[in-house]
Amino acid sequence: MARKLAVALSLVLMSSAAWADDLQLGIWKVNVARSSFKTAPPPKSQTVTIVRGGKDGIKLTVNAINAKGEQSTIEYAAQYDGKEYPRTETGAGAVAGQTVTLRRIDSHIAERVAFLKGKKLTIEKWEISKDGKTRTVTQSGVNAEGQPVDNVLVYEKQ
Numbered sequence: 759m760a761r762k763l764a765v766a767l768s769l770v771l772m773s774s775a776a777w778a779d780d781l782q783l784g785i786w787k788v789n790v791a792r793s794s795f796k797t798a799p800p801p802k803s804q805t806v807t808i809v810r811g812g813k814d815g816i817k818l819t820v821n822a823i824n825a826k827g828e829q830s831t832i833e834y835a836a837q838y839d840g841k842e843y844p845r846t847e848t849g850a851g852a853v854a855g856q857t858v859t860l861r862r863i864d865s866h867i868a869e870r871v872a873f874l875k876g877k878k879l880t881i882e883k884w885e886i887s888k889d890g891k892t893r894t895v896t897q898s899g900v901n902a903e904g905q906p907v908d909n910v911l912v913y914e915k916q
Contacts, residue, residue, distance in 0.1 A: 779865055781886040782808050782816065786893050786913035794910040799825035806893075806913060811835045815860065824850055838862040842873060853902040872899075880907050891915050 788804040804822040811817035815837035822830050828850030836843035842857040856879070859871045863883075870882040880899035886892070893913040901907050 780810070780816070781866060781890055782868055782884060782893070783810065784808060785916040787916055789912050789914050792912040796908040797906050798909055801825065802827060804911070805916075812837050814838050826850070834858055836860045836870075838868065845872065856902075874902050 784807075786806045786808070788801065788806075790800045793800065802823040802825065804820065807819045807821075809817050812835065815835065817835040818833065820830075820832040822832075824830065830847065830849030830851055832845065832847050834843055834845040836858055838860045840859050840861050842859055845856040845858045847853055847856070853874065855874060857873045859873075861869045861871075863869060866886045866888070868884045870884065872879045872882075878899065879901060880897055883896045885894045885896075887894070891914065893915070895911040895913065897907050897909045897911070899907050
């Protein structure tokens with residue numbers, strides 16, 4: 759009995775350690791001056807909130823105000839398992855029917871791929887700085903209209 763309890767406790771502690779290691783979690787605000795927007799105008803503001811979700815995943819919400827002053831929201835819940843999960847968008851420029859996959863590269867880097875009707879659109883590499891205060895998102899691929907996407911967004915932890 760004591761052995762089973764010890765094993766169960768070990769599993770709980772390992773699971774807790776995995777959550778503590780997800781450096782992507784938090785509230786992140788884009789620093790437009792430090793970011794590079796090659797294929798899109800910079801937003802007036804953008805805040806990304808990432809919280810724990812599921813066994814090994816996240817719930818992500820992006821609240822943005824684009825260059826024209828229009829609001830938009832992106833939301834999804836996904837696991838770091840490479841499977842597709844639904845993504846919803848509302849507001850300016852919203853595109854229905856998208857899905858995303860997440861994959862953890864290492865403790866500081868994750869990759870998110872967006873799809874529309876099974877077609878790969880964009881790849882984002884999410885990298886957390888060594889001090890945990892900066893999140894750099896490198897975007898590449900194409901948007902829903904087939905136009906190139908090539909941007910680097912630098913976020914600061916709030």
